[in-house]
Amino acid sequence: MYARPLLQSLLFLGLLCALDACSRNQAGSPGQGSSPADAPPLEARPLEGGELRLGITTEPATLDPLSPSNTADGRSILFNVFEGLVKPDTLGTFQPAVAEGYEITQDGLVYTFRLRPGLKFHDGSEVRAEDVIFTLDTAMQTGFAGFDRIASLEQSSPEDITLTLKAADPDFLPYLSIGIVPKNHADREGKPIGTGPYSIASYTTQQSLVLVKNPDYWQKGLPHLDKVTYVFIADSDALLLALQGGNIDGASITSGVVQQLDPGRFDMFPSPSNAVQLLALNNAQPPLHDLRVRKAINYAVDIPALIETAFYGMGEPSGSPLIPGLSAYYEASLRDPYPVDVPLAKELLAQAGYGEGFSLEITVPSNYTMHVDTAQVLVNQLASIGIKATINLVDWATWLSEVYRGRKYQATIISLDAPMVSPRSFLERYHSASGSNFLNFQSPAFDEVYEAVLQERDAQERVALYRKAQQIISAEAASVYIQDIWGFRTFPKGRFGGVVSYPLYVFDVSTIYRLP
Numbered sequence: 001m002y003a004r005p006l007l008q009s010l011l012f013l014g015l016l017c018a019l020d021a022c023s024r025n026q027a028g029s030p031g032q033g034s035s036p037a038d039a040p041p042l043e044a045r046p047l048e049g050g051e052l053r054l055g056i057t058t059e060p061a062t063l064d065p066l067s068p069s070n071t072a073d074g075r076s077i078l079f080n081v082f083e084g085l086v087k088p089d090t091l092g093t094f095q096p097a098v099a100e101g102y103e104i105t106q107d108g109l110v111y112t113f114r115l116r117p118g119l120k121f122h123d124g125s126e127v128r129a130e131d132v133i134f135t136l137d138t139a140m141q142t143g144f145a146g147f148d149r150i151a152s153l154e155q156s157s158p159e160d161i162t163l164t165l166k167a168a169d170p171d172f173l174p175y176l177s178i179g180i181v182p183k184n185h186a187d188r189e190g191k192p193i194g195t196g197p198y199s200i201a202s203y204t205t206q207q208s209l210v211l212v213k214n215p216d217y218w219q220k221g222l223p224h225l226d227k228v229t230y231v232f233i234a235d236s237d238a239l240l241l242a243l244q245g246g247n248i249d250g251a252s253i254t255s256g257v258v259q260q261l262d263p264g265r266f267d268m269f270p271s272p273s274n275a276v277q278l279l280a281l282n283n284a285q286p287p288l289h290d291l292r293v294r295k296a297i298n299y300a301v302d303i304p305a306l307i308e309t310a311f312y313g314m315g316e317p318s319g320s321p322l323i324p325g326l327s328a329y330y331e332a333s334l335r336d337p338y339p340v341d342v343p344l345a346k347e348l349l350a351q352a353g354y355g356e357g358f359s360l361e362i363t364v365p366s367n368y369t370m371h372v373d374t375a376q377v378l379v380n381q382l383a384s385i386g387i388k389a390t391i392n393l394v395d396w397a398t399w400l401s402e403v404y405r406g407r408k409y410q411a412t413i414i415s416l417d418a419p420m421v422s423p424r425s426f427l428e429r430y431h432s433a434s435g436s437n438f439l440n441f442q443s444p445a446f447d448e449v450y451e452a453v454l455q456e457r458d459a460q461e462r463v464a465l466y467r468k469a470q471q472i473i474s475a476e477a478a479s480v481y482i483q484d485i486w487g488f489r490t491f492p493k494g495r496f497g498g499v500v501s502y503p504l505y506v507f508d509v510s511t512i513y514r515l516p
Helices: 006-027 072-078 129-142 173-177 236-245 291-300 303-311 342-351 369-383 396-405 423-430 444-455 459-475
Strands: 051-056 086-088 094-096 099-104 110-115 150-157 160-165 198-204 208-213 227-232 250-254 266-281 315-317 358-365 387-394 411-416 479-492
Touching: 051 236, 086 173, 094 099, 094 173, 110 129, 129 150, 129 160, 236 250, 236 369, 266 291, 266 369, 291 342, 291 369, 291 479, 303 315, 303 369, 303 479, 358 369, 358 396, 369 387, 369 411, 387 396, 396 411, 423 444, 423 459, 444 459
Parallel strands: 051 227, 051 250, 358 387, 358 411
Antiparallel strands: 086 094, 099 110, 110 160, 150 160, 198 208, 208 227, 250 479, 266 411, 266 479, 315 479
């Protein structure tokens, strides 16, 4: 059932080789990043202005950067609208944004930021220190992860903000990439105002969201396009048809979809999604509350075969809740922590009292074809140990309300990203007290290690603790960690350039330009 025609495989291999060369020449090697400041080759100098119509399968859950309820695709859009005191570059380091610069005291407790002079919000008002303090204070009150570590916020001069932590935290800077908003603007949801390269001109639910160029953007030469329209399309199949039919100019698609496109008609830029696809298990739901059952499921899942079948072999196996791209922190020994072992899996089920197997419902958001394809493969793989899995397809809104927020599910397939470039951002949802712990994972051992990370100032010790935290999650089989899915940013041949990649689930449209 996993065999593929030889000719099809050879054709797709040729496509991947062509894409890899294209990626190195135009967008930087996948996972290595590239700089928006890199000048395009002379023959591809950007044409300024114009519009890009991007297809996308999900809408943002909110347009308010100070709401913790947004989704990965929503944050990807808002990356172009809002900026924090700092923002990540394509290599994963942090550069000044709303702040012109910053200093951190030697003891790691006090951060001083100097605002960029003359910086304006999209409504033309100037960014002031009180806006920054309001933003950070609101994030504290709203319960954003990491902000409970702030002891005080002060305006030390008209241009300076001083932030003092309760305890030194070398991983705190990434949290300050949260989007800065005006203090006196009440309608953040209905009329979002940021400082980014684009502002939101309109939003029509189930239809489109329109971004227009910010003429006052502080980074000279960006953005290139006058307008970017996100077109909301129900599912990946409809997205593909819209791309082939010319109803949209571009989209991010997976390898299972890209092989249906003619490389002679489309430019395709490969990059990791920087999110971990997993079979998420509700650890509070019987029989998944039993460690032996969760381990049995892990031993039954053949991840390499799954990636080959559903993704044409294009994916980066994870085995960990952390993306392999964060290589300094990723525990590489977990790349294949549960090699396929059907007899052992059956023995574990028998020990747990499920020797005859059991029924398992896998809830999947129907708008993500890649997750539906994964579920279909898993149904067959789990049948090998007597688990009778069924797929429950739901719309995105239902998945968010019932699975993510309501935790009313047995298992689900989803990709989990991090809102910022930080290993902690991937791991914090596994803490027992985390509001985003929709897996209901409870581990005193993990909690102890995670809390130790927050106190540890030695860089090497922190790395060791992060790796130990991953090992605990794996040993307790919290879920089945499949892969970082490879995606392709796809455009009509020779129409657009300037694609860059970040170690973050974002699509920076400010660097995109039209080609002559």
